[in-house]
Amino acid sequence: MSSESKKIKIGLEVHCQLTSLKTKLFCNSPSDYREKPPNTNICPVCIGTPGSLPVLNRNALNYATMVASSLNFEIMSHMIFFRKNYFYPDMSKNFQITQYDRAGGVPFAINGYILLNNGRKIRLGRMQLEEDPAKISYDGTIESSSETYVDYNRAGIALIEIVTEPDLESPSDAREFLNKLSSILEHLNVLDLGLEGSVRCDANISHRGGKRVEIKNISSFKEVERALNFEMTRQKSLASKGINVSQETRHWDDVRRITISLRLKEEEQDYRYFPETDLVPVTLSETFIEKINHDMPELPKEREIRFQQEYNHSSEIARVLVKDKYLADYSEKAAKESIAPREVGILLAVNLPPFLNEIGKDLKSLDVAPEHFAELADMISKGEVSRRSSKTIFLEMLKTGQKPRNIFDKKGLDVISDSKSIEDIVTKIFKDNPEAVKDAAKDTKAINFLLGKIMQETRGRVDPSIATKLVKQKLSVQ
Amino acid sequence: MTARILDIPVWEVVKKIANQEISSEDYISETLERIQKIDPKINAYITVIKEASLDKALELDKQIRQGKTVGRLAGLPIAIKDSICVKNIKNTCGSRMLENFVAPYNATVADKIIREDGIIIGKTNLDEFAMGTSTEHSFFGATRNPWDSSKVPGGSSGGSAASIASFEAALALGSDTGGSIRSPASFCSVVGLKPTYGAVSRYGLVSYSNSLEQIGPIARDVRSTAILMDCINGYDIRDSTSKNTVPQRFADIFKNTVKNLKIGVPNEFFGEGVQKEVHKSIWNVIHKIEKLGFHYEKTTLPMVKYALPAYYIIAMSEASSNLARYDGLRYGFNVPKNNLNWNTTFSKNRRNGFGDEVRQRIMLGTYTLSAGYFDQYYLKAQKIRTLIKQDFDRAFKKFDILVVPSMPILPFTLGEKLNDPLSLYMCDINTVPANLAGIPSISIPCGLSSGLPIGVQIMAPPFREDLLFKAGYLFEENVTIDKSVGEFTNV
Numbered sequence: 001m002s003s004e005s006k007k008i009k010i011g012l013e014v015h016c017q018l019t020s021l022k023t024k025l026f027c028n029s030p031s032d033y034r035e036k037p038p039n040t041n042i043c044p045v046c047i048g049t050p051g052s053l054p055v056l057n058r059n060a061l062n063y064a065t066m067v068a069s070s071l072n073f074e075i076m077s078h079m080i081f082f083r084k085n086y087f088y089p090d091m092s093k094n095f096q097i098t099q100y101d102r103a104g105g106v107p108f109a110i111n112g113y114i115l116l117n118n119g120r121k122i123r124l125g126r127m128q129l130e131e132d133p134a135k136i137s138y139d140g141t142i143e144s145s146s147e148t149y150v151d152y153n154r155a156g157i158a159l160i161e162i163v164t165e166p167d168l169e170s171p172s173d174a175r176e177f178l179n180k181l182s183s184i185l186e187h188l189n190v191l192d193l194g195l196e197g198s199v200r201c202d203a204n205i206s207h208r209g210g211k212r213v214e215i216k217n218i219s220s221f222k223e224v225e226r227a228l229n230f231e232m233t234r235q236k237s238l239a240s241k242g243i244n245v246s247q248e249t250r251h252w253d254d255v256r257r258i259t260i261s262l263r264l265k266e267e268e269q270d271y272r273y274f275p276e277t278d279l280v281p282v283t284l285s286e287t288f289i290e291k292i293n294h295d296m297p298e299l300p301k302e303r304e305i306r307f308q309q310e311y312n313h314s315s316e317i318a319r320v321l322v323k324d325k326y327l328a329d330y331s332e333k334a335a336k337e338s339i340a341p342r343e344v345g346i347l348l349a350v351n352l353p354p355f356l357n358e359i360g361k362d363l364k365s366l367d368v369a370p371e372h373f374a375e376l377a378d379m380i381s382k383g384e385v386s387r388r389s390s391k392t393i394f395l396e397m398l399k400t401g402q403k404p405r406n407i408f409d410k411k412g413l414d415v416i417s418d419s420k421s422i423e424d425i426v427t428k429i430f431k432d433n434p435e436a437v438k439d440a441a442k443d444t445k446a447i448n449f450l451l452g453k454i455m456q457e458t459r460g461r462v463d464p465s466i467a468t469k470l471v472k473q474k475l476s477v478q
Numbered sequence: 479m480t481a482r483i484l485d486i487p488v489w490e491v492v493k494k495i496a497n498q499e500i501s502s503e504d505y506i507s508e509t510l511e512r513i514q515k516i517d518p519k520i521n522a523y524i525t526v527i528k529e530a531s532l533d534k535a536l537e538l539d540k541q542i543r544q545g546k547t548v549g550r551l552a553g554l555p556i557a558i559k560d561s562i563c564v565k566n567i568k569n570t571c572g573s574r575m576l577e578n579f580v581a582p583y584n585a586t587v588a589d590k591i592i593r594e595d596g597i598i599i600g601k602t603n604l605d606e607f608a609m610g611t612s613t614e615h616s617f618f619g620a621t622r623n624p625w626d627s628s629k630v631p632g633g634s635s636g637g638s639a640a641s642i643a644s645f646e647a648a649l650a651l652g653s654d655t656g657g658s659i660r661s662p663a664s665f666c667s668v669v670g671l672k673p674t675y676g677a678v679s680r681y682g683l684v685s686y687s688n689s690l691e692q693i694g695p696i697a698r699d700v701r702s703t704a705i706l707m708d709c710i711n712g713y714d715i716r717d718s719t720s721k722n723t724v725p726q727r728f729a730d731i732f733k734n735t736v737k738n739l740k741i742g743v744p745n746e747f748f749g750e751g752v753q754k755e756v757h758k759s760i761w762n763v764i765h766k767i768e769k770l771g772f773h774y775e776k777t778t779l780p781m782v783k784y785a786l787p788a789y790y791i792i793a794m795s796e797a798s799s800n801l802a803r804y805d806g807l808r809y810g811f812n813v814p815k816n817n818l819n820w821n822t823t824f825s826k827n828r829r830n831g832f833g834d835e836v837r838q839r840i841m842l843g844t845y846t847l848s849a850g851y852f853d854q855y856y857l858k859a860q861k862i863r864t865l866i867k868q869d870f871d872r873a874f875k876k877f878d879i880l881v882v883p884s885m886p887i888l889p890f891t892l893g894e895k896l897n898d899p900l901s902l903y904m905c906d907i908n909t910v911p912a913n914l915a916g917i918p919s920i921s922i923p924c925g926l927s928s929g930l931p932i933g934v935q936i937m938a939p940p941f942r943e944d945l946l947f948k949a950g951y952l953f954e955e956n957v958t959i960d961k962s963v964g965e966f967t968n969v
Contacts, residue, residue: 044583048803050576050684051563051585053717085799085847087824094802103852150807272847274795274856277689280718 008232010168011204012224014181017132018063018158019191019198025131025158026054026097026279033153034195046156048092053278056081060158063190064108064129065284065292067160070184070299073112073127078283080106081276086269089150090133098130098161100273108160114180117319122177123165132157154197166204171228174203178221179323183300186325193221203228207235211247215259218252227252231259303328311341313349320349327363330370337374340381347373347394355398367401376404384408386415388460416461419470425462426470429453441475484508484645484969488554488702489729491648495553498542502535502553505648506597509555513600513646516966521621522641524560525568526600531555534597550709550729551596557647559638560601561608562693563682564588567598571684572606572616575804575811575831585682586717587651587693587710594709599647602637606833607801608653608686610634611661611905612895615835620892623665624966625931629889632665634658638696639666644966648697649706653683655691656789657884657909660921663696664884664933667923667959667967669703669950670696672909674940675916676721679714685800687793688719690913700922700950704728707943721941728947736948741767741774742877746782747908747935752886755927760883760934763924766956777877779869782911784862789910790903791846791859797836798843806831838899863914870915874939879949882908884921884933912937920946922953929963 021031027045044052068075082100099107112124134155138145162181168174178201182193191198201218205228213235218227235245250259298306300322307318307328322328331348335341356362376393379385385393385408396407416422429450430437436453439446447468454467483491483500494500510528517523538553558564561571563581565588570576584592591598605615613621613636621636623629624644631640635652639662642650652659654672663670671694678693685691695706705728712725743764748757764774806812806827813826832840846855873880886908895902912919917940924934934953938945961967 047808049582049809050569050571050579050803051561051581051682052583053681055716055718083799085802087802087805087821089805089807089820092803092808094805095799104857270849272799272844272849272852274799274847274852277796278685278718 007208008169009166009204009206010171010174010228011166012162012164012168012174012177013202013204014162014164014178015132015159015200016067016162016185016191017195017198018060018160019195020189021057021059021063021158023057024156025057025060025129026156029156031157033157036153038149038151038153041153042155046092047152054097054276056279056282057158060129061282061284062292063158063188064127064160065289066188066296067185067190068109068112068127069289069293069296070188071112071114071124071127071162071181073109073124075109075284075289076106077285078106078281079108080281081279082273083276085272088133089148090136090155092134092152092155096131096133097276097279099128101126101128103273104275105273112162114177114184116173116176116180120167122167122173125163125165127163128161130159130161131155132159166206171225171232174228175221175225178224180300182221183323183325183328187297187299187303189297203231205231205235207232207239207245210235210239210245213245213247213259214249215252216249216262219254223252223254226257227254227259230257234259300325300328307332307345311335311345313342313345317345317349320353321345330363334370334373334377337371338377340377343377343381344373347377351391351394352398355395366398368398372397372401372403379404379408383415383463386460386463388455389415392460415463416458419466422462422466422470425454425457426467426474429457430474437475440471447471447475482969484512487699488648488697489699489705492550492552492554492705495538496542496548502538502542502597503532505553506531506535506555506599509599509645509647512644512969516644517646519622519627520624520640520644520646520966521619522602522637522644522646523557523600524570524572524603524616524618524637527567527598531597531599538595538597549594549596550705551591551594551649554596554648555599556591556596556706557600557602557638557641557650558588558591558598559604559608559635559650559652561604561653561684561686562587562651563684564598564601567601569601569684570618571608572604572618573832573836574617575806575828576809577617577811579809581682583682585693586679586714588682590710591651596649596709600641602635602641602650604637604658605634606836607684607797608634608655608658608691609797609835609839611657611902612890612892613637613640613662614892614896615833617833622892623889625667625929625964626889627965628891629930630665630892632662632885632889634662635670635696636662636665639663639668639670642666642668642696642698643964645969649702650696651693651706651710652696653686653691653693654909654913655687656793656906656913658691659694659696660884660909660919660933660935661905663921664923664935665889665931667926667931667933667964668696668698669700669920669922669954670694671703671707671920671943671946672912672918673707673711673943674721674918675913676719677711677726677918677941677943679710679712679717679720681714681716685796687796688800689796690789690793700920700947700954701729701732703920703950704731704947707947711943723941726941726943728944731944731947732951736952739772739879739945739949739952740877741772742777742873742880743774744777744779744782744873744880744882746779747882749783749886749907751904751907752883753888755888756883756886756932759925759927759932760881763934763953763957764881767952770952770956772952774881775877777873777880779866779873779911781862781865781869785866785911785914786903786907788859788862788866789906789914790842791855792863792914794839794843795846795856795859796843798840798847801832801836801840804828804831835899866911867915870911870917870937870939878938878942878945880937881949882935882937884908884935888927888930888932908935916940918943918946920950922950922957923959924953924957926959926963931959
């Protein structure tokens with residue numbers, strides 16, 4: 001960690017929809033609102049029809065308890081809901097039912113944390129359960145649109161809000177934190193991160209103890225690091241020119257990839273929080289929490305340890321694999337099919353990421369089955385292909401989706417293992433490169449040139465250790 | 479058949495309809511005729527449902543003739559306050575804001591009435607969004623007192639109580655946030671029950687102050703009130719604050735006469751604001767009961783003197799939030815399309831859609847919830863509320879019921895207090911404690927003074943509506959009220 005980045009303080013406010021719930025937080029309208037015609041996924045409760053009353057979805061309590069437990073939160077045994085009052089068309093009642101930690105309010109949970117890989121603790125101040133607002137859209141931009149469209153299909157979806165302390169010290173910290181959080185949430189199976197808008201993030205960032213800037217509207221975890229990097233650079237460059245950063249709220253424009261000033265924060269909006277007495281106080285008994293903990297699915301941390309024990313992965317590889325639930329599940333399928341699970345780990349955690357980066361895709365979009373990785377790992381571990389040839393097969397497999405065995409057969413990549421054949425090749429190389437042989441006899445470092453020629457000739461099908469041994473023997477005889 | 483059938487006690491009518499002594503068709507027709515004749519002078523109704531009511535009556539009569547089992551309210555015309563949703567019927571809340579708002583669903587109580595074959599004959603007038611004690615603050619004009627049409631009927635459920643007093647309905651539903659059932663029951667000389675908070679589902683009642691209000695029955699006598707309460711109480715999965723208990727049954731409790739009742743009479747309800755005629759009438763009935771062998775004892779609930787300010791702070795705070803949804807965007811009053819920003823659009827709609835009293839309460843409630851004032855108003859009021867509850871808890875360790883005046887004054891003249899909101903708020907002084915404590919309370923006619931009604935209020939511990947009915951029945955039996963002196967109170 002450089003001393004420069006330590007002067008950055010970042011705090012995040014993360015909103016996650018509990019997309020695995022069947023219904024909204026306070027009514028029976030389905031949670032699955034996506035792709036539906038506007039304002040069809042609604043009922044009297046979620047559009048605030050006069051006389052309607054909210055009723056808490058008990059499953060949301062189960063899910064929120066799972067999330068709170070796995071993020072090391074202290075769960076409040078007795079909690080109430082609050083109203084946050086503000087006039088805006090995205091809230092049909094002009095208040096949001098949420099939780100609050102002041103004015104006699106109690107949030108769902110307090111004092112949680114996530115550990116980064118370097119062991120640093122990122123404190124999570126509080127977690128609360130609340131309803132999602134409706135979605136507002138325009139024809140083009142806010143300024144140019146003559147109409148405003150409000151779609152209440154999303155209104156009332158269960159959200160959990162997680163607020164960190166300003167413990168993150170760099171945009172990459174933020175990325176690592178969000179990766180860990182994502183993986184935990186995915187392992188809990190409470191939400192599908194792949195659904196558009198299922199997670200949203202606001203970020204606070206300050207530089208060298210300067211004023212705090214809030215960035216709103218970051219619509220995916222991937223954008224967070226980008227937005228923070230932009231904002232960090234902006235603040236540093238202001239500071240270098242001796243200009244003070246003003247406390248303000250900025251908007252992340254993910255098309256232009258810049259932050260834009262929304263409003264200076266000279267005054268805090270008064271939300272007139274007070275208790276929502278249409279809902280009764282919630283009591284979570286110790287037995288309830290214990291039962292949830294007992295039935296909790298395996299979490300990334302536990303899975304990382306099990307991967308090391310069960311599949312003989314190194315700790316580093318296990319950590320990479322569990323970073324993403326899809327990858328972890330995929331690697332586990334492949335490992336189960338293989339006699340060399342450790343090789344599977346190396347293929348998926350070490351060799352795969354650079355390839356995916358290069359083509360800008362993710363594992364999900366590749367047409368390659370886990371069994372393919374298992375097969376290739378087995379071929380490597382049995383010595384049927386050299387490590388170098390395996391790379392050719394690997395790339396071909398990823399590009400075409402063909403089975404490694406088929407690629408191997410087509411390309412003739414079997415290892416040349418009988419010593420007579422290798423000797424013939426070595427003899428041929430010696431004959432073709434007399435100068436190099438002379439150099440090698442004087443300087444052992446020049447052996448590498450000869451070895452390179454042999455590999456070229458055989459397209460890497462010779463075990464390098466055998467080739468080295470034969471070259472050395474031949475040189476000593478000369 | 480003559481209009482005299484309307485004069486038969488409703489608890490008898492329901493039996494007579496079931497055994498074909500009276501047809502529902504006749505009873506409904508008579509009621510509709512009565513409405514047509516006198517409601518232009520009373521203005522109890524905002525909406526009257528004619529054809530559908532008659533159709534339903536005919537259908538029920540047919541079922542009864544065929545020997546089919548019918549519900550416990552079969553054939554009775556029931557009036558419902560216009561803040562309680564009835565599907566496909568306008569639900570105006572007495573406001574321009576909801577002048578054309580048609581309810582898309584039934585309130586749970588409406589569902590229950592329909593299930594028991596009650597006939598919803600119309601929706602009754604009220605102070606706008608139930609905010610008032612006189613039913614003068616309605617966009618649809620004031621309701622008048624059937625005893626004397628120059629007087630107010632009480633409120634906010636003034637239309638419901640007036641419809642009962644004037645025989646324009648057999649039974650009615652009101653809602654009571656700070657006395658809105660008991661006040662008009664007292665002023666109109668009918669029986670009105672505010673149930674225990676959580677006894678009746680609020681689903682479908684447009685909220686004014688949701689932590690205080692309950693839907694309750696209004697009728698001309700105690701036994702008929704109990705019949706309606708029988709049908710509407712009980713847990714509702716759609717109202718989290720409704721109590722998950724076995725529904726109470728009251729219709730049969732009148733078979734046995736009550737023998738022991740420990741009666742408390744708390745001083746705080748007989749303060750200087752209570753008119754001497756009211757004072758006299760209440761003591762008169764207490765002494766009558768005493769002569770029957772029921773002992774009473776004076777007592778004190780010291781925190782009750784803070785009830786009125788605590789009530790208004792809580793009610794207005796909640797109202798400011800409950801009424802925020804009326805912005806004209808999705809339904810309700812909307813100024814013609816314009817290119818204004820949200821805040822201006824909302825302000826215009828709310829300024830023009832709400833009446834003065836509603837706007838005043840929204841503004842006061844917004845103030846009491848604001849940062850910096852929250853602690854000294856809202857939180858303090860909640861603390862007082864707790865202390866008042868404790869006062870009642872203590873009193874009910876000693877007494878079965880508490881007996882006090884329902885209203886401190888006699889029905890007053892229309893317009894008399896319109897420019898004096900404080901004196902209007904003072905009318906609620908004896909009714910708000912029961913709402914703050916969440917306990918049940920009933921108003922029973924107890925006498926007339928210069929031809930104007932006075933009501934006695936009985937309060938009981940939570941979920942002891944049975945005590946209220948038993949005691950109410952006892953009081954009712956020992957009081958005679960001459961209905962012939964009223965303008966529209968006899969048929």
